[in-house]
Amino acid sequence: MLKLPDYSCVRTLVSLDDAYELCRQITAKYSKTFYLGTMLMPEAKRRAIWAIYVWCRRTDELVDGPRASLTTSETLDEWEKQLEAVFDGHPVEDPDVALVDTLERFPIDIQPFRDMIAGQRMDLHRSRYETFEQLELYCYRVAGTVGLMTTPVMGIDTVPRTTPWDLYGTVQDDPTSEAVALGIANQLTNILRDVGEDASRGRIYIPLDELALFGYTEEDLFNGVVDERWRELMRFQIQRARKFFVSAERGIRSLSRDARFPVWAALMLYSGILDEIERNNYDVFRYRAYVPGFRKLTCLPIARLRAAVL
Numbered sequence: 001m002l003k004l005p006d007y008s009c010v011r012t013l014v015s016l017d018d019a020y021e022l023c024r025q026i027t028a029k030y031s032k033t034f035y036l037g038t039m040l041m042p043e044a045k046r047r048a049i050w051a052i053y054v055w056c057r058r059t060d061e062l063v064d065g066p067r068a069s070l071t072t073s074e075t076l077d078e079w080e081k082q083l084e085a086v087f088d089g090h091p092v093e094d095p096d097v098a099l100v101d102t103l104e105r106f107p108i109d110i111q112p113f114r115d116m117i118a119g120q121r122m123d124l125h126r127s128r129y130e131t132f133e134q135l136e137l138y139c140y141r142v143a144g145t146v147g148l149m150t151t152p153v154m155g156i157d158t159v160p161r162t163t164p165w166d167l168y169g170t171v172q173d174d175p176t177s178e179a180v181a182l183g184i185a186n187q188l189t190n191i192l193r194d195v196g197e198d199a200s201r202g203r204i205y206i207p208l209d210e211l212a213l214f215g216y217t218e219e220d221l222f223n224g225v226v227d228e229r230w231r232e233l234m235r236f237q238i239q240r241a242r243k244f245f246v247s248a249e250r251g252i253r254s255l256s257r258d259a260r261f262p263v264w265a266a267l268m269l270y271s272g273i274l275d276e277i278e279r280n281n282y283d284v285f286r287y288r289a290y291v292p293g294f295r296k297l298t299c300l301p302i303a304r305l306r307a308a309v310l
């Protein structure tokens with residue numbers, strides 16, 4: 001079993017600035033998209049998002065990282081206790097120093113963090129989802145929760161703006177469900193991009209009843225068969241992921257002004273992966289869909305404009 005540090009021990013940890021710098025470096029190393037998003041935010045918010053990112057990354061690594069085979073349900077129990085210590089103001093490891101500070105500055109609830117651990121537990125115990133309902137619960141837990149963790153940092157500002165091209169109607173007070181929708185959209189996209197990689201680990205996230213609906217079998221998936229059945233199935237999956245992105249868009253105008261551009265940018269960059277899958281003619285087995293740097297750059301002025309006018 002993977003042993004975590006004893007959270008009841010007192011130990012010497014890094015300074016607050018060093019802890020945030022560590023979180024910055026880890027975010028930059030692991031995610032170009034989210035790091036870019038944070039670089040468009042004011043300093044205080046950006047540092048908080050790095051701290052949250054790193055906690056999420058560490059949680060994900062427990063079941064997805066190089067030492068994942070050592071992770072058991074007890075490891076996740078310990079991780080949850082470490083989380084509680086952090087919420088009580090007691091950092092256990094260096095990056096926790098930044099998270100404790102972030103939790104003091106922003107009104108963030110512990111429940112989404114617990115729910116994310118529950119999502120990682122699902123990865124530990126199951127490698128198939130029968131229906132989309134089951135998959136949606138998984139997606140809420142591992143990714144929708146990120147929306148709930150980060151919205152209190154980004155802040156809400158619902159001052160209505162009326163424009164002749166108003167696409168989304170009145171500004172809502174509470175963008176919680178849109179924040180969750182963005183996490184789910186990202187996770188569905190991630191799943192479609194990584195179908196081949198997950199299959200090589202014996203995992204299938206696409207709901208089995210939907211594979212059956214398109215006459216595509218588990219065996220086809222493990223053999224990386226790309227034919228019209230697969231392409232139709234992928235078109236269906238992509239269309240659904242896009243619906244979640246569209247729901248999320250409605251919520252961005254309820255966020256603080258200084259968070260709208262970063263979130264539009266992150267949304268456009270991540271949903272761009274779906275366009276790349278289409279460009280690769282749905283062959284996620286042989287080609288990894290990624291948004292090339294120049295296309296990421298062209299998204300930015302459009303995201304800037306959307307943040308200003310939508």
Ligand SMILES: CC(C)=CCC/C(C)=C/CC/C(C)=C/CC/C(C)=C/[C@@H]1[C@@H](COP(=O)(O)OP(=O)(O)O)[C@]1(C)CC/C=C(\C)CC/C=C(\C)CCC=C(C)C
Pocket residue numbers: 030031034037038049052053056057060142143144146147148150151175176178179180182183186187190248249251252255262263266
């Ligand atoms: C710019 C910004 C606000 C970013 C948020 C950054 C953040 C804290 C991300 C956490 C990501 C993370 C490590 C989660 C652990 C579980 C996991 C791996 C989920 C997948 C992320 C993809 O990461 P990546 O591509 O690096 O994965 P791999 O390379 O395959 O390992 C997820 C797909 C989920 C990410 C979910 C979000 C970022 C939620 C987004 C929602 C908001 C920012 C709320 C916006 C508010 C409204 C009202 C729309």
Ligand SMILES: Nc1ncnc2c1ncn2[C@@H]1O[C@H](COP(=O)(O)OP(=O)(O)OP(=O)(O)O)[C@@H](O)[C@H]1O
Pocket residue numbers: 029030031032033034288290
């Ligand atoms: N164009 C590419 N071709 C092959 N491998 C890549 C490519 N881009 C990234 N990788 C590798 O795959 C890993 C994850 O790639 P990914 O596209 O998720 O980039 P990322 O830095 O995590 O950014 P993002 O936030 O957009 O997911 C990278 O750390 C890198 O090692």
Ligand SMILES: [Mn+2]
Pocket residue numbers: 030031032
């Ligand atoms: Mn990535």
